[in-house]
Amino acid sequence: RGKDSVKHFHIEHTGTSFKFGFNEFSSLKELVMHFANQPLIGSETGTLIVLKHPYPREVEEPSIYESVRVHTAMQTGRTESDLVPNAPSLGTKEGYLIKQGKIVKNWKTRWFTLHRNELKYFKDQTATEPIRALDLTECSAVQFDYSQERVNCFCLVFPLRTYYLCAKTGIEADEWIKILRWKLSQIRKQVDQRNAALSS
Numbered sequence: 001r002g003k004d005s006v007k008h009f010h011i012e013h014t015g016t017s018f019k020f021g022f023n024e025f026s027s028l029k030e031l032v033m034h035f036a037n038q039p040l041i042g043s044e045t046g047t048l049i050v051l052k053h054p055y056p057r058e059v060e061e062p063s064i065y066e067s068v069r070v071h072t073a074m075q076t077g078r079t080e081s082d083l084v085p086n087a088p089s090l091g092t093k094e095g096y097l098i099k100q101g102k103i104v105k106n107w108k109t110r111w112f113t114l115h116r117n118e119l120k121y122f123k124d125q126t127a128t129e130p131i132r133a134l135d136l137t138e139c140s141a142v143q144f145d146y147s148q149e150r151v152n153c154f155c156l157v158f159p160l161r162t163y164y165l166c167a168k169t170g171i172e173a174d175e176w177i178k179i180l181r182w183k184l185s186q187i188r189k190q191v192d193q194r195n196a197a198l199s200s
Contacts, residue, residue, distance in 0.1 A: 100164040
């Protein structure tokens with residue numbers, strides 16, 4: 001149970017163990033202990049979530065649900081390619097951000113989705129076709145930005161353009177920056193491994 005909704009996600013029970021993302025646990029107690037220390041990311045808000053209290057069965061179910069499909073696993077050093085095919089996508093995040101226009105420097109709210117190495121943005125959450133898909137393998141940096149007359153801003157640096165984005169809160173901006181930086185670190189690690197393999 002989160003602040004304003006129940007967070008729920010799929011755990012596979014093999015008969016002898018419980019699987020979620022990268023991890024396999026021998027008991028529910030072990031799973032709960034793990035997720036009390038390692039956060040999950042809410043798919044709608046991007047809020048970091050850790051397990052704190054059990055959800056009592058006798059409490060009436062709320063009408064608002066939010067799936068939690070991401071185990072951040074940011075400390076494992078592994079990448080999405082290590083996941084089994086039907087496991088949740090590691091590092092998936094989505095939510096509304098305010099984006100500065102390229103030519104006319106106005107600000108518009110756009111729906112962003114982060115999946116694997118692509119950051120896409122849409123006109124809104126209901127749109128099926130993205131306005132643009134940014135290839136994070138071409139991104140050199142993600143950082144807080146204080147040059148704009150707005151708060152909670154950060155930027156993504158690409159060779160031909162720097163994208164300026166603002167979140168509703170500083171916490172939300174920080175979460176976007178953390179997961180994007182983690183993505184970039186994984187991309188660089190894959191490149192280094194590939195280069196090492198080629199040179200050996």
